[in-house]
Amino acid sequence: MxxxxxxxxxxxxxxxxxxxxxxxxxxxxxxxxxxxxxxxxxxxxxxxxxxxxxYGLPKLPSSTGYKLYDDFDEEYVFEYPRSWVARSNHQRKGIYFADFNTSDKAVLEEFQEPADDKAAVTEVVSRAVSPANEVGGDARLILPDERRIKSEVAEHDGLKYIYARFPSETVTRSGYQIKRKNIAVAAAKNGRMYSLLASARSDQYNKAKEEVLQHIIESFRVRP
Structure with a gap:
């Protein structure tokens, strides 16, 4: 009908x-x-x-290049792919950008500064995977083993930045297993930490996606 x-x-x-x-x-x-x-x-x-x-019709080639997210009310700036769509993060304070055709995404979050670098990495990873009460039902969220979390620290404009790479895995209520590759960066200012996570599904991951995610993360800066 x-x-x-x-x-x-x-x-x-x-x-x-x-x-x-x-x-x-x-x-x-x-x-x-x-x-x-x-x-x-x-x-x-x-x-x-x-x-x-x-309408189920073939789409035009996606726009290329990046746009700068630079809201003067916020403490951070970064670049994201021009074709991605922004949404407010209704679950927590921050903003969410995504390519809804591929599930590639970048999520900006703000939270209380952790006690040290190790705690900061743990918090960033936990938020990337998402607490179980935000998924609901019997979906299972699996945190990566600590040995699979690679992190390093660098300094830009007098601020310390923590970079991390790690895998994540979700098993949906229907039993479907979703694996993602994640790249994250975080920096603190005045007792608040700002983290940016860029990720893509593992089964779609390739060199081009790696370059996009890396560009997003490398462009992130907290205002001095």
Whole structure:
């Protein structure tokens, strides 16, 4: 049975027989509420692809390059892929950027500064994997073994930055196993720690994704 939306589309195509399904999808963009289109992104290609995806049509090549996240109300700046979409982190203080086609993501979080570097790495890893009460049901979240967490410290503009790499694993309620590769950075200022995690699914990981995630992490700075 066709949905009302399908029937409306067919009617519109009959009225304009020269209009292909793809052209109709692109034409329909102008009728969609701009607030819905622009939520989380101002990239035209991302907006068009969201419409094409809704119609099950091939998408345009994603926009390339990076955008700078630089909100003067926040203590940090970093770059993220232009085609990614931003969302508020409703679970904790911070912001969430993602490519919703691939599940690649970058999550910025803010929390109380831990007692030392080791505690900071533990906190960053725990938040990356996410507490069980945020997943719900019988999904299992598996923290990586300490031996698989690689960390180092560097200094930029007089501030100490902690970098970490580690795997993570989630077993969903249906038994599906999701593994991710994670790269993170964290720096503290005035008793608050700001951490940025960039990650991608292990089964999709390649050199190109590694370069993107590394770029995000290396661009992160806390204002002096």
């Amino acid at each position: 066709n949905s009302p939306a399908d029937n409306d589309e067919k009617a519109a195509l009959k009225q304009r027989p020269g209009l292909t399904r793809r052209a109709f999808a692109l034409h329909s963009i102008q009728w969609l509420p701009f607030a819905a289109l622009l939520a989380g992104t101002d990239d035209a290609t991302t907006i068009v692809n969201s419409v094409l995806g809704a």
